[in-house]
Amino acid sequence: MNPTPPTAAPAAAGGRRPGYLYHKVASHLAANPDRMLTVGEVTNAISAPSTGAVFEALKKMAAAGYATHLTGPHRFQITQAGIDAAGTMPPPAPRTPRSGSSSGRRQPVTRPNGDLYFPRKLAGATDVDVLRRLRDKRIPVLLYGPPGTGKTALVEAAFPDLLTVAGTGDTVVEDFLGNFIPLPDGGFEFVYGPLVTAMRDGRALLVDDATLIPPKVLAVLYPAMDGRRVITIPGYRNERVEAVDGFYVIAGHNPGVHGAILTEALASRFDVHIEVTTDWDLARHLGVPRPAVEAAIALNADLAAGRVSWAPQLRELLGFTRVSKTLGPAAAVANLVGRAPQEDREQVLAALRQRFGADITPLTLGKQR
Known part of the structure; x- marks a missing residue:
């Protein structure tokens, strides 16, 4: 049996070589050098099957300096270095030292606001790594503990593409799905809420202080989290929204806060409950x-x-x-x-x-x- 030539790369799923999607993403950015493109725009333009995979490719470009990355929403624009790279994959990044190595401490993770988060041990790994693995397997997580222990900081460090709904007793369904806003000409435009955006763009959604939100309002999440992964928007033509790969829901609960009630309906939707205490x-x-x-x-x-x-x-x-x-x-x-x-x-x-x-x-x- 003849050995495989050393220059032959193993085929990826569907018979495509590794880096096939990355090359398509990079080529599309290079074809639009003057535009800031959202993850969804790139996904649709190249007919990619997974928004999450496209987002990972875009983040890889940004980490290598091949693209500029802006947030709110996530947008990417190719740089001159990216044009010069002509769609080739960047070199591998240096590996982060493992816990227990000679470095003595896991390297901090930068949050979107620029602050550093220092990962903590959890289930034989770090909390950041565990949350990312649970997201890959679509296993929802409920973080609970007193306010100020770092629940939000942990989620921001784990998921750079995070969207957030800050829960209160006054949170309504429209805070998740979206609402009509007035326009200068007297008309109205429907603006989609964070749940819809997260489902369509394959992003993570944090429901902070979830147990302060009325149970009837929280019910809007349930069909998005179960096997259906589909919701409708009653206030906007009953529009149907399907979740793409990467969509993920994580929630925070402060047990000692007045008015916080963890219902069985909410608790049962989260397969993993993690207590967060002060380090x-x-x-x-x-x-x-x-x-x-x-x-x-x-x-x-x-x-x-x-x-x-x-x-x-x-x-x-x-x-x-x-x-x-x-x-x-x-x-x-x-x-x-x-x-x-x-x-x-x-x-x-x-x-x-x-x-x-x-x-x-x-x-x-x-x-x-």
């Missing part, structure tokens, strides 16, 4: 003073025991550090007391006084100098 070692690594971390740990023990209804999490500790650098430690401690609910203030004061000294009061305006 105290990370807080120290990010420069939070040790006394503040120790006070927060003690208050969180009180929170778990039901003795208080609030305790500072990573968000408050990072805020403490910023205020301390700007106004000084005394003002930062006083401000942390002021952030506590009135009913918990004495316990918070006691924990802070034990570690920072007795002369602590909430940050309050005094007399004129």
Whole structure:
């Protein structure tokens, strides 16, 4: 049997060689050098079967400097380097050191706002990796834990194509599906909501504070999440919307927030429930003073025991550090007391006084100098 020539590449699915889709994507951008193109526009133009695969190819181009990448929505435009590359695949990126390697810490992931997220251990991997694997298998995840523990930051780090619905008691179906907006000429135009956009573009959708949303409103998600992956828009000609590959729903739940109710209908839609707590070692690594971390740990023990209804999490500790650098430690401690609910203030004061000294009061305006 003759060996395969070393120059022959294995065929991909459908008899196509690896890089076939990437070359089509790059060629289409090169044919439209003056345009910013959305993922959906590129997918339709090249008749690709998967918006998610096109998005991955576009991100690969952007990472190599072959395309400019803008968000809100995601748009791409070829660069001169991309034109010069003539559709060839970029060289492989350097591998990120694994946990436990000589680097000692998994490399941080940049969120859309430019802040860094430091991945944490989960199920034998990192939280970012686990969420991406669950998305690949279409397994919905519910993240739960106190506000400020990093649930939203984790999802943003895992999914750069993320869209978000911020849940409140006033959230309505139109916040998911879209609504008519007035035009300057007196007419109206229907603007699709984040659920529709995520389904059509194969993007991830975070329903933040999902348990604050009325159950009747949340029901709009269910047919998009089950085997049907189809919804209709009653307010716009009963238009039918089908989810393409890459579409994914993830939700956040804050159990201790007033009005948050996790119904059986909602809980059963998410096959994986992950508790998100504050990483105290990370807080120290990010420069939070040790006394503040120790006070927060003690208050969180009180929170778990039901003795208080609030305790500072990573968000408050990072805020403490910023205020301390700007106004000084005394003002930062006083401000942390002021952030506590009135009913918990004495316990918070006691924990802070034990570690920072007795002369602590909430940050309050005094007399004129």
